[in-house]
Amino acid sequence: MVTKQALHVSVKAITSSHPWLLALVSQVSLVVIAFIIQLLGKHIILLSPWNWIVLGMIILGTSTLGMWFARANWVRWAGSAPFAVTIILIVAVMSAFGTFIVQDPSKMDMLARFGLRTMFANPPFATAILLMLCNLSVTTGRRLALPRPGQIGFLLNHVGLILVILGMFAGTAQFKRVTLRLHEGEMVSQGIDAQGKAFDLGGNVTLNAFDIEKYPPKLVAAEFAGQGNSEKLVTDQDWVSENHDFTAFGTKIHILAYYPMAMPDVKDGWKPVDDRHSLPAVFIRLTLPDGRSREDWVVAGVDSLGIPPTTVAIDDTHVVGLLEPEAKAFRSHLAIKKPEKDPADYVLEVNRPVRVGSWQLYQNSYELKMSGRTSIIEAIRDPALPVVYCGLIAMLIGAFVALWGSNGRRKDFDLGIEQAKKGNK
Amino acid sequence: MMSHTIFPIIACVTLALWTIAFVTFLPPVAKNVRFPLGHTALLLGWLQIAGYIAWLWVVLQRPPLRTQGETLLWCTLFLPAIGFLSDWLWRTKTVIIPTVIFAMGFLIATLLMPGSLDKSLAPALRSPWFAPHVIVYMISYAMMAVAAAVAGWLLIFSYYSNLDLPKSVEIVRRLVYFGFPFLTMGMIFGALWAKVAWGHYWSWDPKETWAFLTWAMYLAYIHLDRLTNLPPRRHLAMVMVALLVVLGCWFGVNSLPSAQMSVHTYANN
Numbered sequence: 109m110v111t112k113q114a115l116h117v118s119v120k121a122i123t124s125s126h127p128w129l130l131a132l133v134s135q136v137s138l139v140v141i142a143f144i145i146q147l148l149g150k151h152i153i154l155l156s157p158w159n160w161i162v163l164g165m166i167i168l169g170t171s172t173l174g175m176w177f178a179r180a181n182w183v184r185w186a187g188s189a190p191f192a193v194t195i196i197l198i199v200a201v202m203s204a205f206g207t208f209i210v211q212d213p214s215k216m217d218m219l220a221r222f223g224l225r226t227m228f229a230n231p232p233f234a235t236a237i238l239l240m241l242c243n244l245s246v247t248t249g250r251r252l253a254l255p256r257p258g259q260i261g262f263l264l265n266h267v268g269l270i271l272v273i274l275g276m277f278a279g280t281a282q283f284k285r286v287t288l289r290l291h292e293g294e295m296v297s298q299g300i301d302a303q304g305k306a307f308d309l310g311g312n313v314t315l316n317a318f319d320i321e322k323y324p325p326k327l328v329a330a331e332f333a334g335q336g337n338s339e340k341l342v343t344d345q346d347w348v349s350e351n352h353d354f355t356a357f358g359t360k361i362h363i364l365a366y367y368p369m370a371m372p373d374v375k376d377g378w379k380p381v382d383d384r385h386s387l388p389a390v391f392i393r394l395t396l397p398d399g400r401s402r403e404d405w406v407v408a409g410v411d412s413l414g415i416p417p418t419t420v421a422i423d424d425t426h427v428v429g430l431l432e433p434e435a436k437a438f439r440s441h442l443a444i445k446k447p448e449k450d451p452a453d454y455v456l457e458v459n460r461p462v463r464v465g466s467w468q469l470y471q472n473s474y475e476l477k478m479s480g481r482t483s484i485i486e487a488i489r490d491p492a493l494p495v496v497y498c499g500l501i502a503m504l505i506g507a508f509v510a511l512w513g514s515n516g517r518r519k520d521f522d523l524g525i526e527q528a529k530k531g532n533k
Numbered sequence: 534m535m536s537h538t539i540f541p542i543i544a545c546v547t548l549a550l551w552t553i554a555f556v557t558f559l560p561p562v563a564k565n566v567r568f569p570l571g572h573t574a575l576l577l578g579w580l581q582i583a584g585y586i587a588w589l590w591v592v593l594q595r596p597p598l599r600t601q602g603e604t605l606l607w608c609t610l611f612l613p614a615i616g617f618l619s620d621w622l623w624r625t626k627t628v629i630i631p632t633v634i635f636a637m638g639f640l641i642a643t644l645l646m647p648g649s650l651d652k653s654l655a656p657a658l659r660s661p662w663f664a665p666h667v668i669v670y671m672i673s674y675a676m677m678a679v680a681a682a683v684a685g686w687l688l689i690f691s692y693y694s695n696l697d698l699p700k701s702v703e704i705v706r707r708l709v710y711f712g713f714p715f716l717t718m719g720m721i722f723g724a725l726w727a728k729v730a731w732g733h734y735w736s737w738d739p740k741e742t743w744a745f746l747t748w749a750m751y752l753a754y755i756h757l758d759r760l761t762n763l764p765p766r767r768h769l770a771m772v773m774v775a776l777l778v779v780l781g782c783w784f785g786v787n788s789l790p791s792a793q794m795s796v797h798t799y800a801n802n
Contacts, residue, residue: 196753210536228737458730459730461732511711
């Protein structure tokens with residue numbers, strides 16, 4: 109029969125003689141077990157509120173163990189450098205693999221069969237993160253029981269990271285991302301998720317108008333090198349403006365007129381208009397190396413509408429063209445009607461989300477067609493966000509505290525090492 | 534017309550000034566020469582780079598932080614400042630020489646790979662988070678680059694001279710401990726910005742993942758440093774390896790096939 113004393117001695121022997129090996133073997137084993145479970149197709153999905161309850165119990169349980177058994181060998185090992193560094197490196201290696209392999213759930217190849225196309229959503233990665241969470245909780249509990257200098261920075265950083273992992277983990281089950289494809293004048297009250305399921309937005313969203321603000325276009329001179337369309341761009345990256353000069357292939361190019369919005373005109377070539385279906389046009393004068401000059405129009409095309417650009421040939425192999433202007437901002441002018449409230453107007457653009465009930469709307473993309481403009485909006489609901497933000501704020505303050513303490517940290521190091529040495533004796 | 538015509542002149546003058554500074558910082562040069570001449574040359578070069586960045590900011594009508602060339606320029610700005618501050622704060626000459634070498638290397642790299650002076654900024658980058666996020670990262674990258682340079686310097690000299698390695702390692706440790714909070718801040722600012730721009734604070738995009746990897750490497754180093762008695766040479770080697778991950782995040786990640794689908798493709802020049 110194994111006595112308590114014998115168990116204590118053997119745990120101490122294992123954890124103190126080979127702490128690194130023990131950490132590596134135990135953690136890798138758990139990740140491998142999770143991998144086998146994944147291969148067998150057994151997934152455990154905890155729905156709210158069970159995800160919060162289970163994760164909360166894991167955090168509370170491990171931190172309580174860390175506090176109560178702070179001096180026990182196995183707790184010391186679970187909160188030790190070997191355990192922490194090994195799990196950090198395991199998560200890092202798995203993350204790196206996730207970037208070497210293109211993450212695409214729609215692909216159905218051998219890599220997908222092993223879960224490597226959805227690395228960050230699979231049981232092995234979740235297990236590694238869970239082990240990291242346990243390590244953080246045990247260490248925090250131990251630190252509360254055995255205070256040391258630099259306590260505030262330590263607690264802020266560790267508790268912050270615990271909250272971020274908790275919010276990320278628990279939030280995954282409740283996180284919802286739906287798409288709204290709105291044509292101008294159209295109204296919707298539901299968004300569609302990636303699986304085609306409809307979700308009520310808790311209000312009606314109408315797209316009154318969609319507008320795109322663009323930078324002025326850039327003028328380019330291109331050389332057709334050999335066969336096909338291979339070309340070398342020799343360009344000034346500055347935007348076009350009237351009376352602007354540049355030289356390419358020995359030819360001087362002078363911009364005589366620039367119309368941001370123009371339409372073809374029988375008499376003058378192109379004329380300025382106030383119409384969003386128009387194109388930017390530039391009137392240029394080419395002065396060739398032999399002194400001859402001529403004037404012509406260069407017009408940008410629109411790829412999405414299939415309108416080709418109008419270029420001007422310098423000679424047989426060189427042309428001057430106008431690049432399609434780049435988008436500066438795109439905006440959806442929305443009218444949102446919430447239940448029992450009057451409709452209110454909002455302008456939605458990138459970096460300026462709009463809230464509708466529990467959903468937050470984000471300007472995602474757009475489509476331009478001859479038939480009209482379509483705004484692609486994403487609605488996102490993430491109930492765990494406050495927990496993550498609390499964690500991020502704690503880590504941010506922890507970063508400042510750490511920065512403040514960096515200069516005089518040497519004393520802490522010595523103390524820490526001395527205490528660790530005493531603890532190991 | 535905007536062009537890079539000013540930059541080669543500024544870069545060459547700065548390189549000349551920093552070469553003078555570098556020579557005066559070498560051990561055989563007397564202290565009374567080092568202070569007025571070396572520090573003045575370093576400061577004059579630094580002011581030129583600072584002035585050029587300020588000029589770019591005004592002319593481009595956006596923070597000059599979009600292209601890799603522009604971010605290299607910021608590192609060139611921060612490196613001598615770190616060298617100067619460590620010289621002043623910690624009374625050590627160990628840092629300033631590698632920082633000047635690194636700064637000159639970064640300046641030459643910027644000179645050899647001139648980016649276009651493009652005023653355009655993608656809609657997602659038009660955010661108040663843009664400048665603080667990238668600047669904080671550049672400060673941390675510069676700190677880590679200096680730490681790795683000093684580590685390399687010490688590692689080489691430890692084999693040829695009677696260097697007090699444990700004492701010298703303390704400088705490397707301090708640099709990493711100063712740089713790490715900036716790395717954390719950069720990652721958090723990025724997460725907060727991503728939430729506002731794309732709706733989620735973390736999506737395991739290749740760039741985000743490599744930012745996490747960088748952070749994880751230094752986190753592992755700090756844990757090893759604080760909780761174990763890391764031998765000085767292994768300590769220095771680890772700081773140098775960690776910088777490789779930083780370089781992978783800064784330059785290498787864009788070459789990965791998975792990065793073609795990344796939402797962080799603004800750095801491609």
